[in-house]
Amino acid sequence: MPTLPLIAHRRPDAVVAWxxxxxxxxxxxxxxxxxxxxxxxxxxxxxxxxxxxxxxTVNLAACVVSGRVSLLPSTYTPEMVRQMRRIAPDxxxxxxxxxxxxxxxxxxxxxxxxxxxxxxxxPEIDDAQVVAQVFTSGSTGVPLPHPKRWGNLVRNVRAEAExxxxxxxxxxLGTVPPQHxxxxxxxxxxxxxxxxxxxxxxxxxPADICAALAGxxxxxxxxxxxxxxxxxxxxxxxxxxxxxxxxxxxxxxQPLAREAESRFGAPLYEIYGCTETGQLASRRPAAGxxxxxxxxxxxxxxxxxxxxxxxxxxxxxxxxxxxxxxxxGKASSTFLLHGRHADLINIAGKRTxxxxxxxxxxxxxxxxxxxxxxxxxxxxxxxGRLAALVVAPGLTAAALTQALRERIDPVFLxxxxxxxxxxxxNATGKLPSHITQGLLDDLQSLGTSQAQEPx
Amino acid sequence: MPEANLExxxxxxxxxxxxxxxDISPEDIQPAAPLYGEGLGLDSIDILEVALAVSKHYGFQLxxxxxxxxxxxxxxxxxxxHIAAHRTK
Numbered sequence: 194m195p196t197l198p199l200i201a202h203r204r205p206d207a208v209v210a211w212x213x214x215x216x217x218x219x220x221x222x223x224x225x226x227x228x229x230x231x232x233x234x235x236x237x238x239x240x241x242x243x244x245x246x247x248x249x250t251v252n253l254a255a256c257v258v259s260g261r262v263s264l265l266p267s268t269y270t271p272e273m274v275r276q277m278r279r280i281a282p283d284x285x286x287x288x289x290x291x292x293x294x295x296x297x298x299x300x301x302x303x304x305x306x307x308x309x310x311x312x313x314x315x316p317e318i319d320d321a322q323v324v325a326q327v328f329t330s331g332s333t334g335v336p337l338p339h340p341k342r343w344g345n346l347v348r349n350v351r352a353e354a355e356x357x358x359x360x361x362x363x364x365x366l367g368t369v370p371p372q373h374x375x376x377x378x379x380x381x382x383x384x385x386x387x388x389x390x391x392x393x394x395x396x397x398x399p400a401d402i403c404a405a406l407a408g409x410x411x412x413x414x415x416x417x418x419x420x421x422x423x424x425x426x427x428x429x430x431x432x433x434x435x436x437x438x439x440x441x442x443x444x445x446x447q448p449l450a451r452e453a454e455s456r457f458g459a460p461l462y463e464i465y466g467c468t469e470t471g472q473l474a475s476r477r478p479a480a481g482x483x484x485x486x487x488x489x490x491x492x493x494x495x496x497x498x499x500x501x502x503x504x505x506x507x508x509x510x511x512x513x514x515x516x517x518x519x520x521x522g523k524a525s526s527t528f529l530l531h532g533r534h535a536d537l538i539n540i541a542g543k544r545t546x547x548x549x550x551x552x553x554x555x556x557x558x559x560x561x562x563x564x565x566x567x568x569x570x571x572x573x574x575x576x577g578r579l580a581a582l583v584v585a586p587g588l589t590a591a592a593l594t595q596a597l598r599e600r601i602d603p604v605f606l607x608x609x610x611x612x613x614x615x616x617x618x619n620a621t622g623k624l625p626s627h628i629t630q631g632l633l634d635d636l637q638s639l640g641t642s643q644a645q646e647p648x
Numbered sequence: 649m650p651e652a653n654l655e656x657x658x659x660x661x662x663x664x665x666x667x668x669x670x671d672i673s674p675e676d677i678q679p680a681a682p683l684y685g686e687g688l689g690l691d692s693i694d695i696l697e698v699a700l701a702v703s704k705h706y707g708f709q710l711x712x713x714x715x716x717x718x719x720x721x722x723x724x725x726x727x728x729x730h731i732a733a734h735r736t737k
Contacts, residue, residue: 397692398699400709420693428700428709541693576693594689603691609671 196317197347199254201388205312208390210247211364214408217247224309229255234300238262238281241372242288247393248302249371250381252287257343258316263325265372266336267544268602269295276336320344327374329468330549339468347386348505349471350378352487354387356475357437357462361388364409367416368402369542370395375441378472379416399428412436419445420541420576422453435459442542450478465530470501470510483519486526492516493524538567540604541576553600554581559588562616564624565607566633580633581607584615611636657728667701668694679725695721707736
Protein backbone atom coordinates (compact mmCIF):
# COMPACT_ATOMS: atom_id res chain seq x y z
CA MET A 194 0.00 0.00 0.00
CA PRO A 195 1.46 3.41 -0.96
CA THR A 196 2.30 5.75 1.88
CA LEU A 197 3.22 9.42 2.28
CA PRO A 198 5.26 10.92 5.13
CA LEU A 199 3.70 12.95 7.96
CA ILE A 200 6.03 15.89 7.32
CA ALA A 201 8.43 16.99 4.58
CA HIS A 202 11.05 18.41 6.98
CA ARG A 203 14.26 16.53 6.26
CA ARG A 204 16.46 17.31 9.26
CA PRO A 205 15.58 16.79 12.96
CA ASP A 206 16.46 20.42 13.71
CA ALA A 207 14.37 21.87 10.83
CA VAL A 208 11.82 24.40 12.14
CA VAL A 209 8.24 23.10 12.02
CA ALA A 210 6.65 25.98 13.94
CA TRP A 211 7.26 29.32 15.59
CA UNK A 212 5.81 30.00 19.03
CA UNK A 213 6.41 33.73 19.22
CA UNK A 214 10.18 33.98 18.67
CA UNK A 215 10.85 30.40 19.77
CA UNK A 216 11.35 27.78 17.06
CA UNK A 217 9.92 24.26 17.44
CA UNK A 218 12.08 21.67 15.71
CA UNK A 219 10.92 18.60 13.79
CA UNK A 220 12.50 16.52 16.58
CA UNK A 221 10.33 18.20 19.23
CA UNK A 222 7.22 18.12 17.02
CA UNK A 223 7.53 14.37 16.33
CA UNK A 224 8.16 13.76 20.03
CA UNK A 225 5.03 15.77 20.96
CA UNK A 226 2.96 13.88 18.37
CA UNK A 227 4.14 10.50 19.68
CA UNK A 228 3.53 11.48 23.30
CA UNK A 229 0.03 12.84 22.63
CA UNK A 230 -0.95 9.84 20.46
CA UNK A 231 -0.06 7.62 23.42
CA UNK A 232 -2.20 9.56 25.90
CA UNK A 233 -5.42 10.27 23.97
CA UNK A 234 -8.55 8.45 25.24
CA UNK A 235 -9.85 5.45 23.23
CA UNK A 236 -12.50 7.04 20.92
CA UNK A 237 -11.78 7.02 17.16
CA UNK A 238 -13.42 10.39 16.36
CA UNK A 239 -12.02 13.68 17.53
CA UNK A 240 -13.18 17.29 17.59
CA UNK A 241 -9.95 19.30 17.64
CA UNK A 242 -10.76 22.58 19.41
CA UNK A 243 -7.19 23.70 20.15
CA UNK A 244 -6.95 27.45 19.55
CA UNK A 245 -3.15 27.48 19.36
CA UNK A 246 -2.23 26.44 15.82
CA UNK A 247 0.82 24.43 16.90
CA UNK A 248 -1.22 22.44 19.42
CA UNK A 249 -3.95 21.94 16.83
CA THR A 250 -1.30 20.58 14.46
CA VAL A 251 0.23 18.23 17.05
CA ASN A 252 -3.24 16.91 17.90
CA LEU A 253 -4.17 16.47 14.24
CA ALA A 254 -0.93 14.58 13.59
CA ALA A 255 -1.38 12.47 16.74
CA CYS A 256 -4.82 11.47 15.45
CA VAL A 257 -3.40 10.68 12.00
CA VAL A 258 -0.62 8.43 13.33
CA SER A 259 -3.01 6.62 15.68
CA GLY A 260 -5.67 6.00 13.01
CA ARG A 261 -8.19 8.49 14.43
CA VAL A 262 -10.51 10.66 12.33
CA SER A 263 -10.77 14.43 12.92
CA LEU A 264 -14.30 15.76 12.55
CA LEU A 265 -14.51 19.23 11.02
CA PRO A 266 -18.04 20.62 11.35
CA SER A 267 -18.79 24.11 10.03
CA THR A 268 -19.72 25.41 13.50
CA TYR A 269 -19.86 24.31 17.16
CA THR A 270 -23.45 25.19 18.10
CA PRO A 271 -25.21 22.80 20.56
CA GLU A 272 -27.27 21.46 17.63
CA MET A 273 -24.13 20.68 15.57
CA VAL A 274 -22.44 18.98 18.56
CA ARG A 275 -25.56 16.78 18.99
CA GLN A 276 -25.29 15.86 15.31
CA MET A 277 -21.60 14.95 15.72
CA ARG A 278 -22.50 12.64 18.64
CA ARG A 279 -25.19 10.98 16.57
CA ILE A 280 -22.84 10.41 13.63
CA ALA A 281 -19.90 9.27 15.81
CA PRO A 282 -20.99 8.21 19.33
CA ASP A 283 -17.36 7.77 20.45
CA UNK A 284 -16.43 11.40 19.62
CA UNK A 285 -14.45 13.39 22.19
CA UNK A 286 -12.92 16.84 22.02
CA UNK A 287 -9.35 17.95 22.59
CA UNK A 288 -8.94 21.54 23.79
CA UNK A 289 -6.15 23.71 25.13
CA UNK A 290 -8.40 25.94 27.24
CA UNK A 291 -11.75 25.74 29.03
CA UNK A 292 -14.52 25.22 26.49
CA UNK A 293 -18.05 26.29 27.38
CA UNK A 294 -21.10 24.94 25.67
CA UNK A 295 -19.59 21.88 23.94
CA UNK A 296 -21.37 18.92 25.49
CA UNK A 297 -18.76 16.22 24.83
CA UNK A 298 -16.24 14.24 26.84
CA UNK A 299 -13.14 16.41 26.85
CA UNK A 300 -9.40 15.82 26.87
CA UNK A 301 -7.10 18.64 27.92
CA UNK A 302 -4.03 19.21 25.75
CA UNK A 303 -1.04 18.69 28.09
CA UNK A 304 0.45 21.91 29.46
CA UNK A 305 3.95 20.46 29.27
CA UNK A 306 5.42 17.84 26.98
CA UNK A 307 8.46 15.69 27.71
CA UNK A 308 11.60 16.98 25.93
CA UNK A 309 12.41 15.07 22.77
CA UNK A 310 15.71 13.29 23.31
CA UNK A 311 16.18 10.96 20.38
CA UNK A 312 15.68 11.57 16.67
CA UNK A 313 12.39 9.82 15.92
CA UNK A 314 11.55 8.42 12.50
CA UNK A 315 9.06 10.35 10.39
CA PRO A 316 5.83 8.29 10.37
CA GLU A 317 4.57 7.06 6.99
CA ILE A 318 0.79 7.28 6.55
CA ASP A 319 -1.34 5.13 4.23
CA ASP A 320 -2.37 7.03 1.14
CA ALA A 321 -5.97 5.81 1.49
CA GLN A 322 -6.40 6.44 5.24
CA VAL A 323 -9.40 8.69 6.01
CA VAL A 324 -7.93 11.32 8.34
CA ALA A 325 -10.80 13.83 8.43
CA GLN A 326 -14.50 14.18 7.83
CA VAL A 327 -15.47 17.65 6.66
CA PHE A 328 -19.15 18.47 7.09
CA THR A 329 -21.26 20.69 4.87
CA SER A 330 -24.76 21.86 5.68
CA GLY A 331 -27.30 19.45 4.24
CA SER A 332 -30.66 20.87 3.23
CA THR A 333 -32.55 18.66 5.68
CA GLY A 334 -30.65 19.78 8.75
CA VAL A 335 -28.39 16.72 8.72
CA PRO A 336 -24.74 17.62 8.07
CA LEU A 337 -23.21 15.80 5.08
CA PRO A 338 -19.81 14.18 5.66
CA HIS A 339 -17.03 14.45 3.06
CA PRO A 340 -14.24 11.97 3.84
CA LYS A 341 -10.71 13.32 3.32
CA ARG A 342 -7.97 10.79 2.62
CA TRP A 343 -4.36 11.43 3.55
CA GLY A 344 -3.07 11.01 0.00
CA ASN A 345 -5.58 13.45 -1.49
CA LEU A 346 -4.91 16.09 1.15
CA VAL A 347 -1.15 15.75 0.72
CA ARG A 348 -1.28 15.94 -3.09
CA ASN A 349 -3.61 18.96 -2.79
CA VAL A 350 -1.33 21.01 -0.52
CA ARG A 351 1.83 19.95 -2.39
CA ALA A 352 0.22 21.32 -5.59
CA GLU A 353 -0.67 24.50 -3.68
CA ALA A 354 2.93 24.88 -2.44
CA GLU A 355 4.28 24.27 -5.94
CA UNK A 356 1.94 26.89 -7.42
CA UNK A 357 2.85 29.48 -4.78
CA UNK A 358 6.55 28.61 -4.66
CA UNK A 359 6.47 27.74 -0.95
CA UNK A 360 9.42 25.71 0.34
CA UNK A 361 11.51 24.89 3.38
CA UNK A 362 12.65 28.48 3.93
CA UNK A 363 9.13 29.95 4.30
CA UNK A 364 7.30 30.92 7.47
CA UNK A 365 3.50 31.10 7.40
CA LEU A 366 1.09 33.18 9.51
CA GLY A 367 -2.67 32.64 9.33
CA THR A 368 -5.55 34.89 10.40
CA VAL A 369 -8.04 32.07 9.79
CA PRO A 370 -8.79 29.20 12.20
CA PRO A 371 -7.20 25.80 11.44
CA GLN A 372 -10.58 24.08 12.00
CA HIS A 373 -11.97 25.07 8.58
CA UNK A 374 -10.72 23.71 5.26
CA UNK A 375 -8.89 26.84 4.08
CA UNK A 376 -6.98 27.20 7.35
CA UNK A 377 -6.34 23.46 7.58
CA UNK A 378 -4.93 23.30 4.05
CA UNK A 379 -2.97 26.53 3.89
CA UNK A 380 -1.81 27.12 7.48
CA UNK A 381 -1.31 23.52 8.72
CA UNK A 382 -0.96 20.92 5.96
CA UNK A 383 0.86 23.07 3.38
CA UNK A 384 3.66 23.99 5.84
CA UNK A 385 3.94 20.35 7.00
CA UNK A 386 4.15 19.08 3.42
CA UNK A 387 6.49 21.76 2.02
CA UNK A 388 8.97 21.85 4.89
CA UNK A 389 7.89 25.40 5.83
CA UNK A 390 7.27 26.67 9.38
CA UNK A 391 3.83 27.61 10.70
CA UNK A 392 3.17 30.36 13.26
CA UNK A 393 1.36 28.98 16.33
CA UNK A 394 -0.71 32.12 16.91
CA UNK A 395 -4.12 33.02 15.57
CA UNK A 396 -3.93 36.81 15.93
CA UNK A 397 -7.17 38.80 15.89
CA UNK A 398 -6.61 42.56 15.93
CA PRO A 399 -4.77 44.19 12.98
CA ALA A 400 -1.94 45.35 15.29
CA ASP A 401 -1.47 41.76 16.52
CA ILE A 402 -1.46 40.37 12.99
CA CYS A 403 1.23 42.86 11.92
CA ALA A 404 3.33 42.23 15.05
CA ALA A 405 3.20 38.45 14.58
CA LEU A 406 4.10 38.81 10.90
CA ALA A 407 7.01 41.16 11.67
CA GLY A 408 8.33 38.58 14.17
CA UNK A 409 8.66 35.83 11.55
CA UNK A 410 11.84 35.31 9.51
CA UNK A 411 11.62 35.96 5.76
CA UNK A 412 10.46 34.84 3.31
CA UNK A 413 7.06 34.98 5.01
CA UNK A 414 3.51 34.32 3.83
CA UNK A 415 0.29 35.82 5.21
CA UNK A 416 -2.76 33.55 4.84
CA UNK A 417 -5.86 35.67 5.22
CA UNK A 418 -9.28 36.75 3.90
CA UNK A 419 -10.61 39.87 2.13
CA UNK A 420 -12.28 40.91 5.37
CA UNK A 421 -9.05 40.75 7.42
CA UNK A 422 -7.08 42.47 4.63
CA UNK A 423 -9.54 45.34 4.52
CA UNK A 424 -9.31 45.90 8.29
CA UNK A 425 -5.50 45.65 8.32
CA UNK A 426 -5.16 48.17 5.47
CA UNK A 427 -7.67 50.54 7.10
CA UNK A 428 -6.12 50.35 10.57
CA UNK A 429 -2.35 50.11 10.11
CA UNK A 430 -0.18 52.93 8.77
CA UNK A 431 2.94 50.85 8.29
CA UNK A 432 2.90 47.20 7.31
CA UNK A 433 5.68 44.67 7.77
CA UNK A 434 7.43 43.70 4.52
CA UNK A 435 5.91 40.44 3.35
CA UNK A 436 6.84 38.05 0.56
CA UNK A 437 3.48 36.56 -0.37
CA UNK A 438 -0.17 37.07 0.57
CA UNK A 439 -2.83 34.41 0.12
CA UNK A 440 -6.55 35.20 0.30
CA UNK A 441 -9.63 32.99 0.07
CA UNK A 442 -13.23 32.53 1.27
CA UNK A 443 -14.66 35.44 -0.76
CA UNK A 444 -13.72 37.29 -3.93
CA UNK A 445 -11.39 40.20 -3.48
CA UNK A 446 -11.95 43.43 -5.38
CA GLN A 447 -9.16 44.48 -7.72
CA PRO A 448 -8.57 47.86 -5.96
CA LEU A 449 -8.15 46.13 -2.58
CA ALA A 450 -5.84 43.52 -4.15
CA ARG A 451 -3.70 46.27 -5.72
CA GLU A 452 -3.55 48.29 -2.49
CA ALA A 453 -2.53 45.18 -0.53
CA GLU A 454 0.19 44.34 -3.06
CA SER A 455 1.66 47.84 -3.05
CA ARG A 456 1.53 48.38 0.72
CA PHE A 457 2.83 44.92 1.72
CA GLY A 458 5.28 44.89 -1.20
CA ALA A 459 4.19 41.35 -2.05
CA PRO A 460 2.19 39.54 -4.72
CA LEU A 461 -1.30 38.53 -3.60
CA TYR A 462 -2.84 35.26 -4.77
CA GLU A 463 -6.35 33.96 -4.29
CA ILE A 464 -7.27 30.30 -3.92
CA TYR A 465 -10.54 28.81 -5.15
CA GLY A 466 -11.95 25.45 -4.17
CA CYS A 467 -14.92 23.64 -2.73
CA THR A 468 -15.48 21.10 0.03
CA GLU A 469 -15.95 18.19 -2.37
CA THR A 470 -12.69 18.69 -4.30
CA GLY A 471 -10.44 20.74 -2.03
CA GLN A 472 -8.43 23.49 -3.71
CA LEU A 473 -8.81 23.80 -7.47
CA ALA A 474 -7.18 26.93 -8.79
CA SER A 475 -5.36 30.17 -8.04
CA ARG A 476 -5.13 33.63 -9.55
CA ARG A 477 -3.39 36.92 -8.96
CA PRO A 478 -6.31 39.38 -9.04
CA ALA A 479 -4.09 42.44 -9.58
CA ALA A 480 -2.94 40.82 -12.84
CA GLY A 481 -6.19 39.42 -14.19
CA UNK A 482 -9.53 37.77 -13.51
CA UNK A 483 -8.69 34.32 -14.91
CA UNK A 484 -8.22 31.37 -12.57
CA UNK A 485 -5.45 28.85 -13.28
CA UNK A 486 -6.10 25.26 -12.23
CA UNK A 487 -3.54 23.76 -9.83
CA UNK A 488 -0.96 21.41 -11.40
CA UNK A 489 -2.60 18.29 -12.85
CA UNK A 490 -6.21 19.55 -12.58
CA UNK A 491 -8.41 19.95 -15.64
CA UNK A 492 -11.92 21.40 -15.98
CA UNK A 493 -14.32 19.98 -18.57
CA UNK A 494 -17.71 21.20 -19.71
CA UNK A 495 -20.50 18.72 -20.32
CA UNK A 496 -23.79 20.32 -21.32
CA UNK A 497 -24.59 22.93 -18.70
CA UNK A 498 -22.19 21.52 -16.11
CA UNK A 499 -18.48 21.87 -15.43
CA UNK A 500 -16.53 18.94 -13.99
CA UNK A 501 -13.13 18.96 -12.30
CA UNK A 502 -10.73 16.03 -12.63
CA UNK A 503 -7.07 15.09 -12.33
CA UNK A 504 -4.38 16.04 -9.83
CA UNK A 505 -5.46 15.31 -6.23
CA UNK A 506 -9.16 14.95 -7.12
CA UNK A 507 -10.26 11.40 -6.31
CA UNK A 508 -13.18 11.08 -8.73
CA UNK A 509 -14.44 13.54 -11.38
CA UNK A 510 -16.60 16.05 -9.52
CA UNK A 511 -19.34 18.31 -10.86
CA UNK A 512 -18.87 21.91 -9.69
CA UNK A 513 -21.94 23.77 -8.54
CA UNK A 514 -20.54 27.26 -9.20
CA UNK A 515 -21.07 29.32 -12.36
CA UNK A 516 -17.89 28.75 -14.41
CA UNK A 517 -16.84 29.79 -17.93
CA UNK A 518 -13.94 27.85 -19.43
CA UNK A 519 -11.41 29.87 -21.43
CA UNK A 520 -10.29 28.51 -24.79
CA UNK A 521 -11.91 26.71 -27.70
CA GLY A 522 -12.09 23.17 -26.41
CA LYS A 523 -14.38 21.49 -23.91
CA ALA A 524 -11.51 21.11 -21.47
CA SER A 525 -9.32 23.84 -20.03
CA SER A 526 -7.08 24.71 -17.14
CA THR A 527 -8.04 28.42 -17.16
CA PHE A 528 -11.50 29.75 -16.40
CA LEU A 529 -13.62 32.62 -15.11
CA LEU A 530 -15.77 32.27 -12.01
CA HIS A 531 -19.04 34.15 -12.42
CA GLY A 532 -20.59 33.30 -9.06
CA ARG A 533 -20.96 30.73 -6.38
CA HIS A 534 -23.91 28.36 -6.34
CA ALA A 535 -26.93 30.47 -5.36
CA ASP A 536 -27.75 28.35 -2.31
CA LEU A 537 -24.29 28.56 -0.74
CA ILE A 538 -23.66 31.23 1.86
CA ASN A 539 -20.17 32.23 2.93
CA ILE A 540 -19.76 34.93 5.56
CA ALA A 541 -16.25 35.71 6.77
CA GLY A 542 -15.12 32.21 5.84
CA LYS A 543 -18.00 30.36 7.52
CA ARG A 544 -20.06 28.32 5.11
CA THR A 545 -23.63 27.14 5.12
CA UNK A 546 -26.55 26.90 2.74
CA UNK A 547 -29.84 28.79 2.61
CA UNK A 548 -31.65 25.44 2.65
CA UNK A 549 -29.96 24.49 5.93
CA UNK A 550 -30.70 27.87 7.54
CA UNK A 551 -34.34 27.73 6.41
CA UNK A 552 -34.66 24.22 7.80
CA UNK A 553 -33.31 25.31 11.19
CA UNK A 554 -35.52 28.43 11.28
CA UNK A 555 -38.67 26.46 10.50
CA UNK A 556 -37.81 23.77 13.06
CA UNK A 557 -38.17 26.28 15.94
CA UNK A 558 -41.42 25.78 17.90
CA UNK A 559 -43.70 28.77 17.24
CA UNK A 560 -42.32 29.52 13.75
CA UNK A 561 -45.12 28.97 11.22
CA UNK A 562 -43.10 29.99 8.22
CA UNK A 563 -39.81 31.71 7.62
CA UNK A 564 -37.13 32.36 5.04
CA UNK A 565 -33.56 33.63 5.02
CA UNK A 566 -32.47 36.11 2.35
CA UNK A 567 -28.86 36.25 1.15
CA UNK A 568 -26.79 39.38 1.71
CA UNK A 569 -26.79 41.96 -1.05
CA UNK A 570 -23.42 42.22 -2.73
CA UNK A 571 -23.04 45.99 -2.89
CA UNK A 572 -19.40 46.03 -1.90
CA UNK A 573 -17.37 42.83 -2.25
CA UNK A 574 -14.88 43.89 0.43
CA UNK A 575 -17.51 44.46 3.14
CA UNK A 576 -19.26 41.74 5.08
CA GLY A 577 -22.92 41.46 4.11
CA ARG A 578 -25.42 39.99 6.57
CA LEU A 579 -28.44 37.79 6.03
CA ALA A 580 -32.01 38.98 6.51
CA ALA A 581 -34.96 36.84 7.55
CA LEU A 582 -38.71 37.17 7.12
CA VAL A 583 -40.63 35.18 9.72
CA VAL A 584 -44.24 34.34 10.54
CA ALA A 585 -44.26 33.61 14.29
CA PRO A 586 -47.15 35.39 16.05
CA GLY A 587 -46.33 34.03 19.52
CA LEU A 588 -42.56 34.68 19.56
CA THR A 589 -40.56 37.75 20.48
CA ALA A 590 -37.52 38.71 18.44
CA ALA A 591 -35.29 37.99 21.45
CA ALA A 592 -36.74 34.50 21.95
CA LEU A 593 -36.44 33.67 18.26
CA THR A 594 -32.85 34.94 18.10
CA GLN A 595 -31.95 32.86 21.16
CA ALA A 596 -33.49 29.73 19.61
CA LEU A 597 -31.56 30.36 16.38
CA ARG A 598 -28.32 30.84 18.33
CA GLU A 599 -28.64 27.22 19.56
CA ARG A 600 -28.86 26.00 15.97
CA ILE A 601 -26.79 28.17 13.65
CA ASP A 602 -23.46 29.94 13.79
CA PRO A 603 -23.84 33.51 15.11
CA VAL A 604 -22.47 35.07 11.89
CA PHE A 605 -25.62 33.81 10.16
CA LEU A 606 -28.07 35.36 12.66
CA UNK A 607 -30.41 37.57 10.63
CA UNK A 608 -29.99 41.33 10.57
CA UNK A 609 -32.67 42.45 10.11
CA UNK A 610 -35.10 39.90 11.48
CA UNK A 611 -38.54 41.04 10.36
CA UNK A 612 -41.91 39.63 11.38
CA UNK A 613 -44.63 39.41 8.74
CA UNK A 614 -48.22 38.10 8.72
CA UNK A 615 -47.60 35.71 5.83
CA UNK A 616 -44.93 34.96 3.22
CA UNK A 617 -45.82 35.58 -0.43
CA UNK A 618 -45.53 31.93 -1.51
CA ASN A 619 -46.69 31.15 -5.03
CA ALA A 620 -49.10 28.40 -6.06
CA THR A 621 -46.42 25.72 -5.82
CA GLY A 622 -45.35 26.89 -2.38
CA LYS A 623 -42.16 28.46 -3.68
CA LEU A 624 -40.82 31.86 -2.72
CA PRO A 625 -39.29 33.56 -5.77
CA SER A 626 -36.26 35.49 -4.56
CA HIS A 627 -37.21 38.75 -6.33
CA ILE A 628 -40.56 38.70 -4.47
CA THR A 629 -39.02 38.17 -1.03
CA GLN A 630 -36.31 40.74 -1.76
CA GLY A 631 -39.05 43.20 -2.82
CA LEU A 632 -40.97 42.53 0.39
CA LEU A 633 -37.82 43.12 2.43
CA ASP A 634 -37.16 46.41 0.62
CA ASP A 635 -40.76 47.54 1.20
CA LEU A 636 -40.65 46.71 4.91
CA GLN A 637 -37.33 48.48 5.35
CA SER A 638 -38.40 51.58 3.44
CA LEU A 639 -41.49 51.77 5.67
CA GLY A 640 -39.05 52.26 8.52
CA THR A 641 -39.85 48.92 10.07
CA SER A 642 -37.16 48.61 12.68
CA GLN A 643 -34.74 45.74 13.01
CA ALA A 644 -35.97 42.86 15.13
CA GLN A 645 -39.39 44.42 15.36
CA GLU A 646 -41.74 42.50 17.60
CA PRO A 647 -44.97 41.12 16.18
CA UNK A 648 -47.99 43.40 16.63
CA MET B 649 -17.86 55.41 38.15
CA PRO B 650 -16.45 58.97 37.88
CA GLU B 651 -18.52 61.36 35.80
CA ALA B 652 -15.86 61.64 33.09
CA ASN B 653 -15.99 57.88 32.57
CA LEU B 654 -19.77 57.92 32.47
CA GLU B 655 -19.54 60.49 29.71
CA UNK B 656 -16.96 58.35 27.90
CA UNK B 657 -19.18 55.30 28.35
CA UNK B 658 -22.07 57.07 26.61
CA UNK B 659 -19.71 58.14 23.84
CA UNK B 660 -18.41 54.56 23.38
CA UNK B 661 -22.00 53.24 23.28
CA UNK B 662 -22.69 55.77 20.51
CA UNK B 663 -19.55 54.67 18.69
CA UNK B 664 -20.66 51.00 18.79
CA UNK B 665 -24.13 51.87 17.52
CA UNK B 666 -22.79 53.98 14.65
CA UNK B 667 -19.88 51.66 13.71
CA UNK B 668 -22.23 48.69 13.42
CA UNK B 669 -25.24 50.58 12.14
CA UNK B 670 -27.35 49.06 14.94
CA ASP B 671 -31.02 49.88 15.07
CA ILE B 672 -31.03 50.66 18.80
CA SER B 673 -30.15 53.79 20.74
CA PRO B 674 -26.88 53.98 22.72
CA GLU B 675 -28.79 54.09 26.04
CA ASP B 676 -30.18 50.62 25.29
CA ILE B 677 -26.74 49.06 25.79
CA GLN B 678 -26.52 47.81 29.39
CA PRO B 679 -23.06 48.74 30.77
CA ALA B 680 -22.49 45.38 32.46
CA ALA B 681 -24.14 43.07 29.90
CA PRO B 682 -21.91 41.04 27.57
CA LEU B 683 -21.40 42.72 24.20
CA TYR B 684 -21.18 39.44 22.35
CA GLY B 685 -23.09 36.20 22.56
CA GLU B 686 -26.38 36.42 24.39
CA GLY B 687 -26.02 40.07 25.44
CA LEU B 688 -25.95 42.60 22.63
CA GLY B 689 -25.34 39.72 20.21
CA LEU B 690 -22.14 40.97 18.58
CA ASP B 691 -19.78 38.49 16.92
CA SER B 692 -16.11 38.61 16.00
CA ILE B 693 -16.80 40.50 12.77
CA ASP B 694 -18.53 43.25 14.77
CA ILE B 695 -15.77 43.28 17.39
CA LEU B 696 -13.20 43.93 14.66
CA GLU B 697 -15.34 46.78 13.24
CA VAL B 698 -15.59 48.38 16.69
CA ALA B 699 -11.83 47.89 17.19
CA LEU B 700 -11.22 49.87 13.98
CA ALA B 701 -13.51 52.67 15.17
CA VAL B 702 -11.83 52.73 18.60
CA SER B 703 -8.36 52.98 17.09
CA LYS B 704 -9.44 55.82 14.78
CA HIS B 705 -11.31 57.72 17.50
CA TYR B 706 -9.04 57.28 20.51
CA GLY B 707 -5.65 56.94 18.85
CA PHE B 708 -4.48 53.56 20.16
CA GLN B 709 -4.63 50.02 18.90
CA LEU B 710 -6.29 47.13 20.66
CA UNK B 711 -4.12 44.06 21.29
CA UNK B 712 -4.82 40.51 22.47
CA UNK B 713 -2.50 37.56 22.82
CA UNK B 714 -4.93 35.32 20.96
CA UNK B 715 -8.06 35.52 18.84
CA UNK B 716 -9.92 33.73 21.64
CA UNK B 717 -8.93 36.34 24.17
CA UNK B 718 -10.85 39.51 23.46
CA UNK B 719 -12.00 40.06 27.06
CA UNK B 720 -11.86 43.85 26.70
CA UNK B 721 -15.18 43.38 24.92
CA UNK B 722 -16.82 41.50 27.79
CA UNK B 723 -19.03 44.56 28.44
CA UNK B 724 -19.48 48.23 27.59
CA UNK B 725 -18.07 49.12 31.02
CA UNK B 726 -14.89 47.05 30.51
CA UNK B 727 -14.35 48.48 27.02
CA UNK B 728 -14.80 52.00 28.45
CA UNK B 729 -12.27 51.33 31.23
CA HIS B 730 -9.78 50.01 28.68
CA ILE B 731 -10.22 53.07 26.44
CA ALA B 732 -9.91 55.47 29.41
CA ALA B 733 -6.60 53.84 30.36
CA HIS B 734 -5.06 53.73 26.86
CA ARG B 735 -6.47 56.62 24.83
CA THR B 736 -4.04 59.08 23.28
CA LYS B 737 -6.69 61.46 21.99
